[in-house]
Amino acid sequence: MLWSLQSRENIFQRALYGSAFLVVAILILFFLTLLFKSFSAVWSNGWGFFTGVVWDPLAGVYGAFPLLLGTLLTSALSLLLSLPFALSIALFLGEFFRKGLFSAALRSSIELLAGIPSVVYGFWALFILVPLIRRLEILLGVVPLGVGVLAAVLVLAIMIIPYAAALSAEVIKLVPQDIREAAYSLGATRYEVIRRVIMPYARSGFFAGILLALGRALGETMAVTMVIGNATKMPSSLFDTGNTMASLIANELAEATDPLYVASLTQVGLLLFGVSALISLAGKYIVRKYSVEI
Amino acid sequence: MAILSIQNLCVSFQENMAVKNVSMDITEKKVTAIMGPSGCGKTTVLRSINRLHELSAHARVAGRVILRGEDLYALDAMLVRRRIGMVFQRPNPFPTMSIYDNVAAGYLLNGLRLDRRELDALVESSLRAAALWDEVKDSLRKRGTFLSGGQQQRLCIARALALRPEIMLLDEPTSALDPKAAASIEELIVRLKDSVTILLVTHNIAQASRVSDFTAFMYLGELVEFGLSAKMFTAPGDKRTEEYLTGKFG
Numbered sequence: 158m159l160w161s162l163q164s165r166e167n168i169f170q171r172a173l174y175g176s177a178f179l180v181v182a183i184l185i186l187f188f189l190t191l192l193f194k195s196f197s198a199v200w201s202n203g204w205g206f207f208t209g210v211v212w213d214p215l216a217g218v219y220g221a222f223p224l225l226l227g228t229l230l231t232s233a234l235s236l237l238l239s240l241p242f243a244l245s246i247a248l249f250l251g252e253f254f255r256k257g258l259f260s261a262a263l264r265s266s267i268e269l270l271a272g273i274p275s276v277v278y279g280f281w282a283l284f285i286l287v288p289l290i291r292r293l294e295i296l297l298g299v300v301p302l303g304v305g306v307l308a309a310v311l312v313l314a315i316m317i318i319p320y321a322a323a324l325s326a327e328v329i330k331l332v333p334q335d336i337r338e339a340a341y342s343l344g345a346t347r348y349e350v351i352r353r354v355i356m357p358y359a360r361s362g363f364f365a366g367i368l369l370a371l372g373r374a375l376g377e378t379m380a381v382t383m384v385i386g387n388a389t390k391m392p393s394s395l396f397d398t399g400n401t402m403a404s405l406i407a408n409e410l411a412e413a414t415d416p417l418y419v420a421s422l423t424q425v426g427l428l429l430f431g432v433s434a435l436i437s438l439a440g441k442y443i444v445r446k447y448s449v450e451i
Numbered sequence: 452m453a454i455l456s457i458q459n460l461c462v463s464f465q466e467n468m469a470v471k472n473v474s475m476d477i478t479e480k481k482v483t484a485i486m487g488p489s490g491c492g493k494t495t496v497l498r499s500i501n502r503l504h505e506l507s508a509h510a511r512v513a514g515r516v517i518l519r520g521e522d523l524y525a526l527d528a529m530l531v532r533r534r535i536g537m538v539f540q541r542p543n544p545f546p547t548m549s550i551y552d553n554v555a556a557g558y559l560l561n562g563l564r565l566d567r568r569e570l571d572a573l574v575e576s577s578l579r580a581a582a583l584w585d586e587v588k589d590s591l592r593k594r595g596t597f598l599s600g601g602q603q604q605r606l607c608i609a610r611a612l613a614l615r616p617e618i619m620l621l622d623e624p625t626s627a628l629d630p631k632a633a634a635s636i637e638e639l640i641v642r643l644k645d646s647v648t649i650l651l652v653t654h655n656i657a658q659a660s661r662v663s664d665f666t667a668f669m670y671l672g673e674l675v676e677f678g679l680s681a682k683m684f685t686a687p688g689d690k691r692t693e694e695y696l697t698g699k700f701g
Contacts, residue, residue: 337605341505342539343614344533345560353560357547449546 198420199429210390219421232374235313243321251329271319279383282312308384317370361448368440378403454479460514484663536611542603544595551591580646581609638689
């Protein structure tokens with residue numbers, strides 16, 4: 158052999174280090190690019206970028222607060238809406254029906270649901286969800302736009318269910334059989350075992366699932382863009398149109414010609430990056446805090 | 452007198468017959484040991500008394516288990532399990548609960564309401580009965596999983612005792628413990644029989660002879676011999692028992 162075992166080992170190790178370092182480097186460069194490209198906007202928009210409620214590129218006014226609110230609002234509401242379903246599916250797959258035909262069918266459906274391109278979701282929402290919402294709006298006597306925050310929340314909720322459900326189901330399966338048996342041996346019913354033993358044990362894993370779903374909701378662009386109405390203003394109700402950071406960028410970047418406009422859009426990207434990072438870090442902290450030491 | 456009567460118990464998992472026609476009467480406030488080589492069905496007998504076998508979908512049971520004249524299979528499984536305590540092979544305190552909550556778990560889980568003072572007294576008396584009180588009385592709010600293996604097992608015994616069971620089922624309670632911790636559990640078993648009937652499954656012959664009043668020997672799903680420990684360990688009636696005791700198999 159030309160190469161000794163040791164040198165092969167070294168090459169392997171270097172390849173590992175190299176790829177790991179590359180990922181970190183890409184992240185840092187990514188952040189720096191956003192920072193540099195938005196620098197002029199940060200300078201010129203000042204604090205007004207975060208607090209301003211008017212986004213008017215023609216007048217050169219860039220207030221991103223409605224976008225921030227739109228992103229957080231749609232994500233939070235869709236998360237809230239999807240949780241009961243995600244949790245039920247997770248319990249179904251992780252506790253009640255671990256094997257069998259129906260379980261396999263449900264599992265595949267969830268995987269499929271996660272794999273559908275978001276433009277298809279948007280398409281579906283536009284043709285099915287929006288007319289339904291319009292009918293509801295007529296019934297309630299509000300302006301029947303159809304598109305708006307509610308449509309975005311509903312389609313997002315459906316999109317993120319698979320993420321939270323799949324991870325939570327795995328976590329539930331990881332709960333050791335012997336502590337389940339301990340609970341049953343004390344005369345607990347299945348519901349009591351789930352509520353007092355399985356849920357507390359799997360808590361941090363649920364949280365990780367929720368976080369994954371939230372990350373998906375925060376960054377989701379296409380489906381939201383298609384149904385939210387793309388009006389950068391403070392939404393007055395759930396039925397009103399709005400906008401999110403990701404949608405705004407997708408919609409306006411192509412037509413932005415003014416350098417400050419482009420820089421401001423990049424600054425929105427930076428803000429989205431920051432919000433996602435913040436939520437991910439906070440989530441990590443909580444997951445660690447609540448994980449069970451054995 | 453017999454508190455528990457097992458009559459013609461057969462348990463099968465799919466095609467596999469794990470327990471074949473076992474009958475025995477368990478005497479009140481005595482320690483009865485079920486010993487035998489692994490796979491002889493002794494744990495299955497134990498688990499079909501508190502109906503824990505029902506957790507696995509393929510288990511089928513025939514025969515009767517009578518507790519104080521009541522057919523346990525005619526009652527609700529949850530109620531049966533509240534009357535029968537169980538301690539498992541590996542210590543399994545609830546990792547998310549404090550020591551206090553672990554002992555009170557039977558009440559917390561079942562949603563039985565007790566006022567604070569009653570619960571405090573119950574936790575203390577159960578921990579005292581399990582010979583753990585002095586070691587943990589200052590850390591009742593800490594997680595039970597920080598205790599040593601032997602302490603965790605005594606915590607599990609306290610948890611079972613807290614429901615004031617009529618019978619305690621111990622499934623090889625010392626097999627995951629070091630010799631010193633095992634000895635303290637054995638000591639505890641002997642002490643507990645004044646207040647509760649104990650059914651102990653073990654593959655440890657010496658342990659059976661040390662702590663039990665009655666011994667059952669099971670082999671390949673059958674009950675080979677059942678009687679006073681004093682007799683069985685000195686003059687076994689069946690050739691297979693003798694071979695097992697002298698280490699020819701098992």
